[in-house]
Amino acid sequence: MRKILLAIVAVVLLAPAAWAQGPIGVVDMAKIIKTCEPGQKALKELQGSFSGVKDDLDKQKASIEQMRQEMQKQSLVLSQEAKMDKEMEFKRKVRDFQDALRNYQRKVKAEEERLSEPVIKTIFEVMKDFGKKNGYAMILDGRGAGLLYVDDKADVTNQIIVEVNKASRKK
Template sequence: MTRKLVLALVLICCTALPAVAAGDFKIAYIDLQKALNQSEAGKAAKEKIAQRVKEHETVFDGRQKELKKLKDDLEKQALLLSEEARGAKQRDFDQRLKEFQRATKDAQEEVQQKDADYTRAILEELSKVIQDFGAREGYAMILEKTESAVLFADAKFDVTDSLIKAYDASRKK
């Protein structure tokens, strides 16, 4: 896949040499990760995710303390309880532990899904801004800066900050 992408880029660049020589072929790149992290929408999304994680942590810290207390009580009373009572308490503890683990996993999945939803929405909006920006500024191509696709790019071709500003401005309208 990467070879095909690199080959396609090389072919595009080779076929565009006459246009480059004429000086009307502009290429730029954007660091989408930076745009996601530094745009106002990205910062707001990260804040919402962090708040949700904090809410989950508050709930789970309480439940974890409760489980620890149950386990400590079970260990302290192990010799005093009958085998049947000890087994019942152990089953109760095991059931609560499973519920806690399931709830923790569900919370993690919820946070990951919300993060993916926010990211997808921001990228959709950002894509439109990139299209408009590229057309308005006369770029023939705007690439995404990833380590696997762009091996080297001079910083003067980085339009990330300009696109972040354009994106933030488009959201205020």
């Protein structure tokens, strides 16, 4: 009885995949996002909005490195109290830099999510329409699905990029 029940459950769970009619497509979502026009536009906007902050962080990092080198050069000449003062100042600068870096990374991530949301939504809409129009049973993300081999004929990444670009121009 148990074997029959397990067989019925297996058939019910696996049957939809067996019933699927049509080919299976595979895409590289990372490539689509980086290559499509809306994705490139969002990336440029992201880079433009944080370029000044990144430059400031780079200057802070260079200042810290310069201070570290000066401390090493002066370590034999400075008194114990002066060394401790320099070390405290150095640690404060490092801590401030780390705080600023974490804050920068948090802001970049939030802005990236805000900018990528409409791009990903457009990509999914285009893939859904593309799949229906071309008779695909399913379209999978090749990297996300962990596929080890995919025939080149199944890769529809470039076709999706073209369709996403068309859809973004219409909007």
